[in-house]
Amino acid sequence: MAKKPIGPVRRDYAPWDDPASVPFIEFRNVTKRFGDFTAVNNLSLKIYEREFFALLGGSGCGKTTMMRMLAGFETPTEGEILLDGQSLSGVPPYRRPVNMMFQSYALFPHMNVEANIAFGLKQDDMPKAEIADRVAEMLRLTKLESFAKRKPHQLSGGQRQRVALARSLAKRPKVLLLDEPLGALDRKLREETQFELMNLQEDLKMTFLIVTHDQEEAMTVADRIAVMDAGEIVQVATPGEIYEAPNSKFVADFIGDVNLIEAKVEETSETGTRLQAVHGNYVIDSAQSVSASKGETVWYAIRPEKVRMELGEPSGGDLNSAGAIVWDIAYLGDMSIFHSRxxxxxxxxxxxxxxxxxxxxxxxxxxxxxxxxRDAGVILTE
Known part of the structure; x- marks a missing residue:
């Protein structure tokens, strides 16, 4: 029986839950060192065909180094990378069936949109008629037909981004690598483009790998996310699982807003765990059963939207209830954030x-x- 997903899912697609599924991209015990600095540390990862996969983490976590090793711009110090069952060891970048879209877009300023899209196809000596058909297809997919004769300086940031995307897709690579592709766009355009990317990836049935530090971007576009820290993968899961069931304080704090409540274990059973908050005289009754000893320090992670608030004082003895005083309020239009002591x-x-x-x-x-x-939060032991 298939595992029931946590949170809404974009499509009925989860090959990672099928033991018989063969990964399309595989990192096997990959390490990358630059002198004394280890950028990626003994990392293993499986990505499946037609998956939209996100590498998410802060600056210097190793996510871009992973992408560059897959593209062939960097060579692993140790370990092996496989694509469609074939080792990429010794294969130069121009012979790998991948294409990379850079954050800067790297468009040729003296060429119009059509010429930019056609450039890689001409380098491969594709027949002119096929180039014309392929360019027309890319213009249609990226909704750039009316901008075909314009040069990059005559386009908006979002249009230049789509030209770079079309050029990357024109050669029909097996994998499209996206390196912070939406970083230069304003918030509203970035959100619109995220949905365009998702729809395009699903229409083309291609494998997309995106590197980003933007948690909302990763949560929006990806089927699965690998959260990285200091050259290692901390958790790999769907956006819903990452948000609702983080496996550590780091992941809980990195993804979205969260309250991390320090607590001591009072008692555990098969049906749940009872905690005493370290700061404040209240008891947390959780539906989660954990392997922890009485008196052990743990952290209870609960998202702000799952905390109810009403005027008054606690009646005393209630579980999952605490008296507080409002000390700050942020009005954001669609919602308000309350900080209570x-x-x-x-x-x-x-x-x-x-x-x-x-x-x-x-x-x-x-x-x-x-x-x-009772089931609103998650207990974290690390």
Whole structure:
């Protein structure tokens, strides 16, 4: 029986859950050193055909080095990279069935859109008639037909991004590598382009590998995400699993907003775990069962949108309920973020602004009760 996914999924596609599935791209114990610095440390990873996969992490985590090794611009110090079952060892970049779209786009300024898209095809000595057909197809897919005769300086940032994408796709590589492709776009255009990329990837049935530091971008476009830190993969999972079931404090804190509550284990059972918060006199009753000893320090991670807030004071003895005082409020239009103090600690909660009411029912310095459901958070032991 297939595992039920956590959170909404974009499509019914999960070869990583099938033991019989063969990976399309495989990193086997790959290490990359630059002198004394280890950029990638003994890393293994499997990516499947037609997957939109994201490498996500902060600057210097090793994600771009991984992509450059796959493209052939860097050589692994140790380990092996396979593509479609074949080792890439010794294969030069121009003979690998991959294409890379750079953050800078790297368009030829003296060529128009058509010529930029056709450049790689001409280098491969493709017949002129086939080049014309392929360029027309790329213009249609990227909605650039009316801009075919323009040069890069006559285009907007989003249009230049699409020209670079069309040029990368024109040679029909087995894998398209996207290195921070949307970083230069403004927020609204970036969001629109993310959906365009997803639809294009699904239409072409190609394998896309994107490198990004933008968690929202990775969560939007990818079927799966590998969260990286210091040259290692910390967690590989679907966006829903990464967000709702992080495997460590690092992942929980890196992906989205989260409250990390330090707590001591009071008791554990097959049906759940009871914790005593270190800061604040309240008890957390979790539906999650963990392997931890009584008195051991753990962290309870709960997202702000899962914390309810109402005016008043706690009645006493309630589980998953804490008295607090509102000390800061951020109004973001669609929602408001409340920071409430519980002794020396604080807890964030978000409230959707579903009405146009300007006056807030809860304001600064109000006494409130924060509460959450038994299955709202996750206990982290590392």
């Amino acid at each position: 519980i002794g020396e600690a604080s807890l964030r909660s978000t409230v959707a602004n579903v009405t146009r009411t300007v006056e807030r029912p809860i304001s600064w310095d109000d006494k409130v009760v924060l509460s959450w459901d």
